[in-house]
Amino acid sequence: MAGWSAWQYIVSFIIGAMVYDQVMYIKRKGPIAGPPFKIPFMGPFIQALHPKFDAYLAQWASGPLSCVSVFHKFVVLASDRDLAHKVFKSPAYAEPCIVPIAKDILGHKAWVFLQGKAHAEYRRGLTPLFTNKAMATYLPVHHKVLSDYFDKFVNASKAEQGKPREFMTLFREINCALSCRTFFGDYISQDAVKKIADDFYLATAALELVNVPLSLYVPFTKPCATTWLFQVLAQRPDVLDRLREENLAARGGDKNKGFDLPMLESLTYTQAVIKELLRHRPPVIFVPYLATKDFPVTPEYTVPKGSMIIPSCYPALHDPEVYPHPNTFDPERWITGDAESKTKNWLVFGAGPHDCLARRYVPLTMAGMIGKAALELDWKHHATERSEEIRVFATLFPMVCVPKLPAFVFSLTLN
Numbered sequence: 001m002a003g004w005s006a007w008q009y010i011v012s013f014i015i016g017a018m019v020y021d022q023v024m025y026i027k028r029k030g031p032i033a034g035p036p037f038k039i040p041f042m043g044p045f046i047q048a049l050h051p052k053f054d055a056y057l058a059q060w061a062s063g064p065l066s067c068v069s070v071f072h073k074f075v076v077l078a079s080d081r082d083l084a085h086k087v088f089k090s091p092a093y094a095e096p097c098i099v100p101i102a103k104d105i106l107g108h109k110a111w112v113f114l115q116g117k118a119h120a121e122y123r124r125g126l127t128p129l130f131t132n133k134a135m136a137t138y139l140p141v142h143h144k145v146l147s148d149y150f151d152k153f154v155n156a157s158k159a160e161q162g163k164p165r166e167f168m169t170l171f172r173e174i175n176c177a178l179s180c181r182t183f184f185g186d187y188i189s190q191d192a193v194k195k196i197a198d199d200f201y202l203a204t205a206a207l208e209l210v211n212v213p214l215s216l217y218v219p220f221t222k223p224c225a226t227t228w229l230f231q232v233l234a235q236r237p238d239v240l241d242r243l244r245e246e247n248l249a250a251r252g253g254d255k256n257k258g259f260d261l262p263m264l265e266s267l268t269y270t271q272a273v274i275k276e277l278l279r280h281r282p283p284v285i286f287v288p289y290l291a292t293k294d295f296p297v298t299p300e301y302t303v304p305k306g307s308m309i310i311p312s313c314y315p316a317l318h319d320p321e322v323y324p325h326p327n328t329f330d331p332e333r334w335i336t337g338d339a340e341s342k343t344k345n346w347l348v349f350g351a352g353p354h355d356c357l358a359r360r361y362v363p364l365t366m367a368g369m370i371g372k373a374a375l376e377l378d379w380k381h382h383a384t385e386r387s388e389e390i391r392v393f394a395t396l397f398p399m400v401c402v403p404k405l406p407a408f409v410f411s412l413t414l415n
């Protein structure tokens with residue numbers, strides 16, 4: 001090697017690094033699905049910048065375990081329901097990691113990263129926020145927030161003379177207001193609520209840029225569910241009519257009566273609509289975890305330490321064996337069908353020690369919101385060529401080409 005020029009050293013180093021990267025990829029991949037070779041160094045980086053929902057579907061379909069490698073990050077996706085449960089429920093091998101750089105942003109000591117006893121104790125401290133007794137006190141607060149925002153919705157629509165406009169921004173804000181007023185009371189000004197909603201959007205957009213290789217985590221779940229809820233109900237007047245009827249009956253014919261906890265019992269159809277919505281368009285399609293040590297997920301395959309291992313929620317919620325015609329929005333499956341008994345497939349809120357603390361609070365909030373909207377508002381969805389396309393932006397949204405935001409374009413009037 002004596003007498004080599006600087007270029008010869010550089011080229012040899014690059015070739016060596018490429019070979020090492022490729023060999024490591026093949027070794028980590030083992031027998032699971034995934035490309036036999038990776039694009040040198042970057043892998044499918046370009047696709048990861050603009051994640052397409054169809055690409056996720058293809059990835060899940062490629063095998064119960066599949067992999068991608070982007071730059072140094074090796075990622076294993078578990079599409080199989082039982083493997084997803086195994087990952088969710090193996091805290092000794094894997095911990096939630098939200099996005100790869102989340103620890104640097106939120107701080108390594110943030111409670112979401114706590115594990116074991118410290119995590120269980122912290123969680124125990126939060127559970128009183130979600131008891132029936134606590135939740136009953138939130139509903140009058142929600143009633144006021146919803147009233148204020150429904151007025152805003154109507155005024156926003158009037159300002160456009162009833163012409164279609166995007167509502168995603170307002171859906172973000174109403175959900176932010178619901179959370180702030182529920183958990184912080186009136187200590188936060190209305191301007192601050194709007195600023196939090198806007199900044200949260202910007203922070204999410206920024207995280208999308210650094211969130212390679214896989215663009216998904218848990219914020220934005222509620223605006224997502226709200227957007228689909230309004231869109232699907234506008235498209236299904238039969239469902240909306242039944243929902244209206246049921247909510248009016250539950251309020252003894254007085255449409256101004258506030259929603260309360262005992263009322264939920266009688267809202268069988270509303271509850272079915274919400275469950276079906278969360279199944280049909282789950283706000284969280286998978287949850288990124290990090291393998292904290294070599295993790296033998298199957299007898300044949302061990303996820304290498306330091307890799308991301310991603311249990312998927314969407315495939316279990318769209319399994320045709322469990323939910324026949326899974327792409328059809330059919331609330332009936334929860335009433336006359338057997339969907340209710342398929343608890344293992346109900347991965348909307350994750351599973352195991354980190355499962356969503358708000359798994360009962362979320363449907364309750366949605367029932368209050370959609371019941372009141374059905375009784376007080378009329379809305380029309382103005383479909384665009386891409387309304388049915390799914391956009392992955394932290395979670396799933398209908399794709400609309402209006403502004404750069406995922407937008408739900410509709411016009412709205414008082415009922």
Ligand code: HEM
Pocket residue numbers: 088096112123218221222225282283284287347348349350351352353354355356357358361362
């Ligand atoms: C449609 C709305 C929502 C959906 C679909 C959703 C779903 C999820 C999922 C999939 C996880 C990860 C579970 C796991 O790793 O096993 C999670 C965690 C969590 N969620 Fe939610 N979520 C929603 C709304 C909320 C709301 C409104 C709150 C709070 C008021 C909340 C509080 C939490 C907390 C605290 C965790 C972390 C728990 C832990 O690490 O122990 N979620 N959620």
